[in-house]
Amino acid sequence: MIGSRGPEPMIELDDVRKDYAGGVQALAGVSVLIRRGELVGIVGPSGSGKSTMLHALGTLDRPTSGTVRVAGHEVGRLSDARLSALRSRYVGFVFQHFHLAAGRSAVDNVADGLLYTGQRIGERRRRAALALERVGLGHRMRHRPHELSGGEKQRVAIARATAGDPPLLLADEPTGALDSAAGAGVMALLRGLNRDGTTVVVITHDHDIADSLPRRIRLRDGRIVDDER
C-alpha cells in the first residue's frame, strides 16, 4: 500500500486494466490511492482513459483486471445488487451533459436522485429542497430543465448528486458545456463540498481549473504519467 499516514483511503486502484473489444486498452495498469477529503483533478488528452478511470472509481464499470476498492469494499467481489447499494450510499456522479429528466421540476429531479436510498417521498423532497438551497437554487425549485441556464442545470445535477450526502463525488467534465463564469460557479460549489468533507474527483480539460486543484493525476494512453500535488 502506498503510505499509511493521513486519513483513511477512499479509493484504491491496484494495477487496473480495462480492455475493450478491438484491442483498445483504455486503462493499462493504473494504481492510485485517494484519501477521504481529497480534491483531485484527472487531466490528459482526449482518449487517454479519464472517463474510463472515473467509471472504474465509481463502480459503474468493472475493470478487466486489477482491484478497485471504494470505502473499503472490494468492488470485484460485490454482486450487482450490492454494487448498486454502494453507489446509492457512497457515490454521487455529475456529468458533462447534466442528464436531467426533461419535464420534471428541479426539486423532483433532485428528489429522484434519492429514490434508490429507500427514503420516503416526503423525506426525499425535503432533502432535495435543502440540496437546492445549498447550490444556490432555492428560487428555482419549480423550474423545469428547459427553463434553466446551463450553469443552473449543472448546479441542479450537483444538488442531485449530493442530496444524500455521499462521501465521494465524481464529476466528468462538469464545466465542459459551460462558459467560464458558469464553470467557475460550478467549481466553487465543488470546492465548498470538498471543504465540508466530501472527497471530490473531477475530470477537466481546463488548464486554469486544473492548475487550481491541490492534486492532479495526468493520464496518457491509459497510464498515469504524473501525479502532482
Place this chain on the structure above:
Amino acid sequence: MSGPTRDRLRPARLAVPDVLRTGAVGLRTRPVRALLSALGIAIGISAMVAVVGISSSSRADLDAQLETLGTNLLTAENGSTMFGDEASMPLAAEAMVDRIAPVDEVTAVGRIPDAGVYRTSKIPVAETNGLVTYAARAGLLDATGTEVASGTWLNDATAHYPAVVLGSLAAERLGIGSAGPDTQVVIDGRRFTVIGVLEPAELTPELDSAALVGWPVARDELGFDGHPTTLYARADEDHVEAVQSVLAATANPEAPNEVDVAQPSDALEAQQAADQALTSLLLGVGAVALLVGGIGVANTMVISVLERRAEIGLRRSLGATRGQVRTQFLTESLLLSLLGGVAGAAIGATVTLGYATTQSWETVVPAWTVLAGLGATVAIGGLAGLYPAIRASRLSPTEALAAP
C-alpha cells in the same frame, strides 16, 4: 460510521407507490404514445367484453322468454302421405291426445284451404300476402302463450260469428293497426270484423301470419272440413319426452309417420346455438385485436428502452439495481396495458348496455368476462414488457450513459 466490513450493502427496497410512480414516468413524459398503444389493447378487450356481454344478455333474455313461455309445448302437424299429398289427422285427434295422461292441455287449429285474407273485396285473389286462414279453438292463446295486442280473443259467442283475430304480421301486411267494430277484412269473399290483433307469437311464429276465426263459423261459412291440421299440447314438465314419443301415434293412429311432431322451444334454442357460433368467431376476432394490441405495447416498450438509455444509465449511477430497472419497465408495460384493459372493459360494457337497451334486453356483463379481460391484459403487459425490461436491465451503465 460503522466500519466497512460490517456494512452489509443491502440495496433499499422501493415502496409500492415509488414503484408505480417510477413505472409511470414513461407514460407521463410521452402521453400520446402511451394512449395510442393502450388503445390497441382497449380495442381488443372492448370487443371481447362486448361480444360476450351481448351474447350473455341475449341468452339471459331467451332464458327469461323460455321461463314465461315454457319448454313443454309440443306441436303435431300434418305431414305428407307417401304419395306426397298433405296428410290429414282424424276428427278425433284432439280428444285422443287429450287422453294421454301427462298432457295438461290440448288445442288445435285447422287450416282452411284457399281462403285468402284481403283488406277489401277489390283486391285480386292471387295477392294473398302469404296470409293463411285458420279455424282456431278457444284454448289456442293460452296453450301457445300468445298475448292479445289489441281487442279481444275469440270466445264461444264470437266463434259463431264472422269475427277474426289477426296475427301480428297479418295485421301489419293488411295495414291494420288495431282491432275495432269498424275494421273489416274479406275472407273467401265474406266480410269478417277484426275483433283482435295478437302480439308476435314467440313459440309459434306460424300464427303471426294467420287470420284466426272460430271453429263453428269456419265450418258454416268457409267450408272447413273440421279436421285439425296442427295440434298444440302442453305436457307435464317431467314427461315432455314421453309425450313427444307417443304424440304422432296418438294423433293419427292409422298413419303415425304422416305426423310431424316438434318442440317449438327447440327452435329458439337452436337459433341461440347458431348465434353462439358467431359469438365464438367474433371472440376470435377480439382475441386477434388483443394480440395486435399486445404487440403494439411490446413495440412501444422496446422503443422506450432504446430512447431512454441515458435515463437508465443515470438511474444505475444513482444506485438502481438491475432488478429495479427491470421492475420499472415491467411496471410501465403493465400500467400501459392495464390502462387499455380498464378502458376496454368500460367501453365493452357500455356497448353491451347500448345494444341491450335497443333490443330491450336486460344488460348482462358477466363478472368473469371483465376479470378474464383484465387478467389477459396483465398477462399481455407482462409478456410484452418482459423482453424490453430484461434488455434495459442488462445495459451496461457506462454504455447507457454514453447514449445521446
